[in-house]
Amino acid sequence: MGQRVLVTGASGCIGRALVPLLQGQGWDVHTSSPSAAEGRPGLPHHAADLLVPGEARRVVRAVKPDALMHLAWFMTPGRWAVATENVEWVRASLELVQEFAAAGGVRVVVSGSCLEYDWDFGYCSEARTPCQPHTLYGVAKNALRLVLEGLAPQAGFRLAWGRVFLVYGPHEHPDRLVPAVIRSLLRGEPARTSHGRQVRDYLYVDDIARAFAALLANDVDGPINIGSGQPLALRTIVERIGDLLGRSDLLQIGAIPAAPTDKPLVVGDVTRITSEMGWAPEVSLDEGLRRTVEFWREELARDGAPTA
């Protein structure tokens, strides 16, 4: 049995893709989430609400992890950007990492976000782009990172901070752009979107999971962008979904207004992760979308809905 890692958020979109990779690399994977039902067959799971003080200590003492992969956060669509739960997660994350370090843990990997950057700069570099977040979510992630970076040398752990750009793939929340368009088209309903000229950095969830697995296995420190590095207009991804499903007729691009705060371009500079870690995306947009469509076709079939 290899070294032991405690994974929070293992039942989320990225966590689901990541856990099998870690097992494949020989990690002794333990998971934790508020629900006992979210455990995986054959994996030790620790039901705990980390927002409750003292629960982190209980889990850490039970697991005695060498490494911590902290993906859990408050992500409810429509609320995550401004929710005061972001502050709860700063407190809970600090408690978790302090308990982890106090128990002798040495490697910490946390999921950060492109929302830590000042999006007015557009092209986001770890070394150059200012971290002036526009949302409480981004503020909270950024502040957590600052404290953990300051704490690491005092508490004796090494920290890698994976800044995720935009994820897509199976298990993404159904209300987000890619699943929403796919589900509408599968049901034969119109998909209404904004103008779609916003340029973003989308990466298939398996590639993001591979990046996190690499961060855990390496000694790299500090923030490191996890993105495709490829600018992609939202309308392009929507049109590809239309093509894949043969239902471009249902696309109503421009039917709803874009948020006034929407920024024209947000793309990650991925020089660091590609040059320092030899990581590169493996799943093309078309392949990723195909897999995502298959996932939703099965989900909808399971729900008994008629699909195209």
Next chain:
Amino acid sequence: MGQRVLVTGASGCIGRALVPLLQGQGWDVHTSSPSAAEGRPGLPHHAADLLVPGEARRVVRAVKPDALMHLAWFMTPGRWAVATENVEWVRASLELVQEFAAAGGVRVVVSGSCLEYDWDFGYCSEARTPCQPHTLYGVAKNALRLVLEGLAPQAGFRLAWGRVFLVYGPHEHPDRLVPAVIRSLLRGEPARTSHGRQVRDYLYVDDIARAFAALLANDVDGPINIGSGQPLALRTIVERIGDLLGRSDLLQIGAIPAAPTDKPLVVGDVTRITSEMGWAPEVSLDEGLRRTVEFWREELARDGAPTA
């Protein structure tokens, strides 16, 4: 009875000077600290260790404050800069402010620090100087401020963040520069210091307390420097103490090495507090030192030590 304010850290150097000012302004002052013995005669005091989760809620629900003056932090000399207790205080402070806001409180004033700034810039402006702290203490204060600034509009309170430069006056910890020199000279012992060419921004504690009282009474938002704005070489302050006590013969300036990380100059730009709030220092360096000397003369006499 006026509006009610909960003051943490009321038994500290600044808190002791501040509480009477707040009372004089008509505030209904409640204090909180871990020790029941630290209460003041005639003031409601709530013994609570805010580092223990749940204690903030208990105190806030008992007090029902309109305003919060949060001065408490971990300040043990020799350890405060790097202590992991700084992270505990981030967690505790977030919990305190969230509980305060949840109970309907609307005005929050927190003591920040010049250590939030990148000291390589020397002259520190709220608007222009980057916050790139060199210590875990500064990192923690800065991160707490970032989260509270992001939280304020969501949770419905207004935040003023008083960035204290260097304080001196009665009740400062005896191991810090000004008390250490005064105590040595009062005892007729040599006072050994570094070269003393480091330029800093010292302000007498009563002037700092007046600034905090003004922050509480006003609606000003965000970080605001609390300093003299006057550059002062450490050796000047040491020499003044020697003059005041007529014991310059005991000064051994340059006898110990300066810390290699010491920066040449740290001075606050106090344009904001002077122009927006009409505040100005009232206690001259000579007067402040005289009062501080008197305080220590009485302290040492009480301890039975012979003094010059």
